[in-house]
Amino acid sequence: MKKPIRVAVTGAAGNIGYSLLFRIAAGDMFGPDQPVILQMLEITPALSALKGVAMELEDCAFPLLYDMVLTDDPNVAFRDANWALLVGAKPRGKGQERKDLIRDNGPIFVGQGRALNENAAADIRVVVVGNPANTNALIAMSNAPDIPNERFTAMTRLDHNRAINQVAKKAGVHVTDVQRIIIWGNHSATQVPDITHALVKGQPAPQVINDDEWVRNEFIPTVQQRGRAIIEARGHSSAASAANALIDHVRSWALGTPEGDWVSMAVPSHLGDYGIPEGVIFSYPVVCKDGNYEVVNGLEHPDWVKPLIERTAQELLEEREAIKDLLNP
Numbered sequence: 193m194k195k196p197i198r199v200a201v202t203g204a205a206g207n208i209g210y211s212l213l214f215r216i217a218a219g220d221m222f223g224p225d226q227p228v229i230l231q232m233l234e235i236t237p238a239l240s241a242l243k244g245v246a247m248e249l250e251d252c253a254f255p256l257l258y259d260m261v262l263t264d265d266p267n268v269a270f271r272d273a274n275w276a277l278l279v280g281a282k283p284r285g286k287g288q289e290r291k292d293l294i295r296d297n298g299p300i301f302v303g304q305g306r307a308l309n310e311n312a313a314a315d316i317r318v319v320v321v322g323n324p325a326n327t328n329a330l331i332a333m334s335n336a337p338d339i340p341n342e343r344f345t346a347m348t349r350l351d352h353n354r355a356i357n358q359v360a361k362k363a364g365v366h367v368t369d370v371q372r373i374i375i376w377g378n379h380s381a382t383q384v385p386d387i388t389h390a391l392v393k394g395q396p397a398p399q400v401i402n403d404d405e406w407v408r409n410e411f412i413p414t415v416q417q418r419g420r421a422i423i424e425a426r427g428h429s430s431a432a433s434a435a436n437a438l439i440d441h442v443r444s445w446a447l448g449t450p451e452g453d454w455v456s457m458a459v460p461s462h463l464g465d466y467g468i469p470e471g472v473i474f475s476y477p478v479v480c481k482d483g484n485y486e487v488v489n490g491l492e493h494p495d496w497v498k499p500l501i502e503r504t505a506q507e508l509l510e511e512r513e514a515i516k517d518l519l520n521p
């Protein structure tokens with residue numbers, strides 16, 4: 193049997209957690225022959241709910257679920273963890289932007305960054321989901337000086353998957369026919385969903401779609417505002433689709449991206465050659481292989497896309513400014 197992977201999940205009794213944990217335990221994240229140990233973190237008042245989730249996990253009798261840890265102490269949750277999925281944070285409500293959560297949620301990632309630094313396994317890889325995800329990832333990274341920066345990522349895979357769906361619908365093809373979508377920048381309303389380099393059935397997407405007006409005035413705003421639309425419709429923010437995107441993000445990173453395709457991940461900005469200021473977590477196209485990722489560099493932006501990219505980078509600088517007291521000097 194393979195050695196079990198230790199997966200720390202924060203906010204494990206929350207909505208995303210409830211969609212996520214069962215899929216990890218079922219093998220969707222690391223494959224059908226990879227045992228896992230779930231190390232679940234919650235705040236103290238939610239430990240009882242977490243116990244209930246753990247009871248349900250037991251009742252599934254998952255062959256791959258080797259052990260479980262339930263705790264309200266990040267030092268325990270992150271001990272020897274190979275992966276840390278930082279979901280636990282307040283979600284936004286109707287009428288809020290994700291960055292409105294920054295002063296509530298940012299401090300969580302100071303303590304968790306430190307606890308990761310002190311306790312995690314040498315190969316730790318981190319994905320931040322709690323919003324505002326990019327800036328929270330920056331906070332965690334800066335409080336974990338002994339962990340290589342490139343191990344800290346934020347999730348823009350949900351935006352990426354949303355974009356694939358919109359393009360597939362418009363082109364009248366199946367989602368598997370759409371490749372090389374990109375989400376640039378912040379997981380926020382300023383993100384830049386980009387089909388410039390995308391392929392539909394192997395052909396350039398802009399030519400297949402042949403409708404610039406749709407791209408600029410429907411596709412981009414729909415993807416940018418999809419989180420808000422879900423909150424309006426459901427009364428709660430996306431949970432199952434967010435959990436699914438997190439499965440995709442980790443699976444790609446751990447097991448690789450298919451030949452000829454790429455995915456979007458928010459990673460330390462210095463890894464890209466697109467002129468983005470250093471010191472923010474910026475979503476780029478990446479290819480993954482053997483547990484590592486590389487930014488796809490050297491793509492040209494059309495002129496009308498350049499100011500959009502500048503705007504999302506600027507927003508990340510503003511978010512960083514708003515929490516600069518939480519960054520490790």
Ligand SMILES: NC(=O)C1=CN([C@@H]2O[C@H](COP(=O)(O)OP(=O)(O)OC[C@H]3O[C@@H](n4cnc5c(N)ncnc54)[C@H](O)[C@@H]3O)[C@@H](O)[C@H]2O)C=CC1
Pocket residue numbers: 202203204205206207208209233234235238279280281282283284300320321322323325347348350351379429430431434
């Ligand atoms: N990056 C992305 O694409 C997406 C991000 N999100 C974000 O994910 C976060 C979680 O969303 P939901 O699960 O729907 O929220 P939720 O409120 O249902 O669950 C959050 C859980 O985190 C726990 N928690 C709070 N502080 C914690 C701490 N310091 N340590 C450990 N656990 C803590 C809470 O007790 C709660 O059980 C939100 O910030 C939401 O905005 C949601 C969807 C997509």
Ligand SMILES: O=C([O-])CC(=O)C(=O)O
Pocket residue numbers: 283284290323350418419420422423429430434
């Ligand atoms: O919109 C929200 O607040 C939740 C989220 O990040 C998303 O669904 O993309």
